[in-house]
Structure formats: C-alpha cells, structure tokens
Amino acid sequence: MEDSKSPDFVEQFFLDCGFATRALHAGEHVKQPHTPSHTTPIYQSSTFIFQNAEEGARIFKGETPGYVYTRMGNPTVHALEAKINALEGANWKMTHPEARVSTLAFSSGMAAVSAAIMACASAGDTILLGDVVYGATEHLCFHLLDRFGLNTVEVRMSDLAAVEAAIRANPKAKAIVFETPVNPTLEIVDIAAVARIVKAVNPSIRVIVDNTFATPYLQRPLEMGADVVVHSTTKYIGGHGAVVGGLATTVHDDVKDELYKVIKDIGNSPSPFDAWLVNMGVKTLPIRMDKHCDNAMKIARYLEKHPKVARVLYPGLESHPQHQLAKRQMAQFGGMLSFELKGGIEAGRKLMNSIKIFTLAVSLGCVDSLIQHPASMTHAAVPQEKRLKGGVTDGLVRVSVGIEDADDLIRALRDALELV
Numbered sequence: 001m002e003d004s005k006s007p008d009f010v011e012q013f014f015l016d017c018g019f020a021t022r023a024l025h026a027g028e029h030v031k032q033p034h035t036p037s038h039t040t041p042i043y044q045s046s047t048f049i050f051q052n053a054e055e056g057a058r059i060f061k062g063e064t065p066g067y068v069y070t071r072m073g074n075p076t077v078h079a080l081e082a083k084i085n086a087l088e089g090a091n092w093k094m095t096h097p098e099a100r101v102s103t104l105a106f107s108s109g110m111a112a113v114s115a116a117i118m119a120c121a122s123a124g125d126t127i128l129l130g131d132v133v134y135g136a137t138e139h140l141c142f143h144l145l146d147r148f149g150l151n152t153v154e155v156r157m158s159d160l161a162a163v164e165a166a167i168r169a170n171p172k173a174k175a176i177v178f179e180t181p182v183n184p185t186l187e188i189v190d191i192a193a194v195a196r197i198v199k200a201v202n203p204s205i206r207v208i209v210d211n212t213f214a215t216p217y218l219q220r221p222l223e224m225g226a227d228v229v230v231h232s233t234t235k236y237i238g239g240h241g242a243v244v245g246g247l248a249t250t251v252h253d254d255v256k257d258e259l260y261k262v263i264k265d266i267g268n269s270p271s272p273f274d275a276w277l278v279n280m281g282v283k284t285l286p287i288r289m290d291k292h293c294d295n296a297m298k299i300a301r302y303l304e305k306h307p308k309v310a311r312v313l314y315p316g317l318e319s320h321p322q323h324q325l326a327k328r329q330m331a332q333f334g335g336m337l338s339f340e341l342k343g344g345i346e347a348g349r350k351l352m353n354s355i356k357i358f359t360l361a362v363s364l365g366c367v368d369s370l371i372q373h374p375a376s377m378t379h380a381a382v383p384q385e386k387r388l389k390g391g392v393t394d395g396l397v398r399v400s401v402g403i404e405d406a407d408d409l410i411r412a413l414r415d416a417l418e419l420v
C-alpha cells in the first residue's frame with residue numbers, strides 16, 4: 001500500500017479467502033523495500049520524508065501516492081484499515097463488485113461513533129438513536145451534539161413498527177444509530193429489517209450499526225443493508241485489553257470523505273502503536289471468538305439451571321425472546337451475557353466481591369473474563385426510569401466471558417454463588 005489515502009479496496013485475491021485467512025493476511029506486507037520485515041512494522045513517525053520539493057508538492061496535491069503526516073495517514077494504520085475492509089466488506093463486495101468499501105481507524109470507539117454521526121448529519125438534522133446504547137453514545141447525542149444543532153430522537157429498536165413510525169415522524173432524520181446485541185440487555189435488533197424500512201420510507205437516512213459486541217466474525221451489517229459499521233476496537237477486535245481504539249467502515253464514498261475530514265480536521269486518529277496492537281489482535285479474532293462463544297454458551301446453560309439465578313440473558317439460549325433472530329443474523333452468539341440473581345443487587349454485589357478468576361472491571365471483549373454491575377457502573381449515568389424501561393434492572397450483573405477453561409469459570413461461579 002503506497003496510497004496516503006485510507007484504503008478503499010479489498011484486494012481481489014482475498015475475495016475468495018475465508019475469514020481466518022483474511023484476518024491474518026489482509027493489509028499486511030506494507031511496502032518497505034530496504035527492510036522487508038515479516039510482520040507489519042510500527043511506523044512511529046509523525047511526519048514523512050519527501051525525496052524532493054516537487055515530489056512533496058505532488059503528494060500534497062494527491063497526484064502521487066505517499067505519506068505526509070501521521071494525523072492524515074500512516075502505513076501501520078492503513079494496514080489495519082485494509083484488514084478490516086477485508087473482514088467487514090469482502091462478502092459484501094462479492095455482490096457489489098463496482099462499489100468500494102472504506103475503513104478509517106480512530107483513536108477510540110467514541111471517536112468512531114461521533115465521526116460516523118458527524119459524517120452523516122448536520123445542524124438542523126435529526127438522529128434516530130436506539131433506546132439502549134452505550135452510555136457515552138447516548139451522552140454524546142443528548143449532551144454534546146445537541147449544542148451543535150443536532151436533534152436526537154430515541155427509538156425502541158426491537159419494535160419495528162416503532163422504528164417505522166419514528167422514521168415517518170422525523171422527516172429531517174439523517175441517520176439511525178443502534179447496537180446489536182444491545183449492551184447489557186443482549187437484546188437483538190433486526191438489522192436487515194431496519195435497513196429495509198429505511199430504504200422504503202426515507203432512503204436519505206444512513207443506517208449506522210455499532211458492531212462492537214458481535215465483531216465482523218459473527219455479524220456483518222453491511223451485508224444486511226447497513227451504510228456504516230462502527231467498532232470500539234478496545235473490545236474484541238483488539239482483544240487483549242491493552243488499547244483504546246475505534247473503526248468506521250462504509251460503502252459510500254461521500255461518507256468516507258466526511259469521515260476522513262473528521263480525522264484530518266479534528267485529529268482523532270489513532271497512534272501507530274495502538275493501530276499495530278489492534279492489527280496484531282485481529283489476527284486471532286476468529287479463534288478467540290470461537291472460544292468466547294463456546295464458553296459463554298456453557299456458562300449461560302449452567303446459570304440458567306442454577307436455583308439462585310432468576311434469569312439469564314444470552315442470545316444463544318432458547319429462552320432468549322429473540323433467539324431465532326439471533327440465529328439468523330449472527331454466526332454465533334458472542335461472549336457477553338447478563339444475569340440476575342434471585343437475591344437482587346445485594347446478592348449480585350456479594351457475588352462480584354467474592355468471585356475468583358473473573359476480574360471486577362468495566363470494558364469487555366478481553367481474553368480474560370470480566371464482571372461488572374451496569375446499574376452502578378457502565379449505565380450509572382442513564383436516568384433510573386429510563387434504565388429500567390430499557391431492561392437494565394438494578395440486580396443485573398454483566399459478564400464478559402473470556403477464553404479461559406470453561407470448567408474453571410463455571411467452578412468460580414459455583415463457588416461464588418454458594419456464598420450468596
């Protein structure tokens with residue numbers, strides 16, 4: 001890759017490859033004629049050398065490919081972007097050979113979410129926002145972007161009639177933003193159905209899906225009609241809890257240009273080292289996700305039968321109200337689950353304070369297991385009434401299931417539940 005613009009392609013060769021091959025090889029082997037290292041190097045440099053004044057001027061104008069300045073493009077960052085193109089976009093590209101897929105990497109998931117919204121809407125426009133979303137996404141829309149003239153309307157995403165009504169009632173809407181599976185209720189939103197309604201009722205609305213919980217290994221929103229996919233790579237894509245980062249992938253050149261403007265002019269680009277860490281993480285995404293899903297399924301089944309557990313929320317369980325939709329939309333059901341103890345929040349607190357192996361911490365998608373209490377932690381900023389309406393009850397405990405041995409995780413839960 002020599003182009004200083006973000007990659008907007010999936011190499012033809014990768015269209016015929018499986019997910020794991022793409023995760024390992026796409027975007028790698030950045031051109032470096034004198035020191036051809038096997039793994040993508042960290043180009044930890046803020047600026048790049050021009051061979052002469054004329055070349056510098058041509059690169060600046062975009063007439064010659066080349067790098068100028070890391071905020072505007074960096075080879076290590078581009079390697080990651082090309083890899084994600086191949087993961088989110090390869091199958092989509094098979095059915096849209098003429099179209100382009102573009103990924104831009106950001107300094108955080110929130111940088112990607114905010115850039116996606118800014119790329120699609122302007123002052124005076126309306127954003128339709130999922131009723132339960134990541135706390136900072138909600139705060140961004142209601143307490144920051146509102147100051148810049150963006151109006152946000154909340155939509156009950158699991159009710160397709162409500163989605164259609166909201167689209168009809170808000171002709172100035174320019175984007176609909178939601179997550180699936182939803183955090184921490186593990187509700188599923190029917191991406192294809194939402195995209196279909198948008199196209200039928202108001203095609204100028206862009207469908208923005210936060211795919212953080214599923215990752216492209218389990219769910220690819222572009223193939224279901226989404227316009228933009230965003231990720232917090234802090235979670236499964238990075239996978240090791242070592243980096244904060246984000247991604248936005250789109251199939252529209254105009255959206256890509258606006259996303260690039262945000263990076264260039266606001267400067268929320270990732271550091272080369274962070275991009276390198278994420279790139280390294282992606283290589284093992286398929287095998288990590290297989291184990292996350294497998295372990296989560298086993299734990300969900302164990303907890304579902306436990307006499308002290310009131311309910312378990314996991315899309316892989318037949319008891320999950322949207323299990324069939326999850327089966328249709330996702331390859332597997334992910335590594336996140338929530339549950340409520342019969343003893344309510346007091347019991348949950350006791351469990352979190354005594355459990356072994358599981359670390360008491362927010363965030364998710366790490367190789368090791370994490371446990372937390374949404375009502376007092378990740379979702380504390382959400383007003384209680386709204387929280388309860390969305391299903392985030394006071395007794396709910398959320399688990400990010402790691403890739404440890406499942407038997408050990410179940411033993412840790414069993415021992416902690418005995419103390420409750």
Ligand SMILES: *Cc1c(COP(=O)(O)O)cnc(C)c1O
Nearest residue numbers: 108109110134210212232234245
């Ligand atoms: C963590 C998270 C974000 C925000 O990402 P950061 O990397 O923390 O900025 C956005 N959406 C979802 C679903 C998340 O889990």
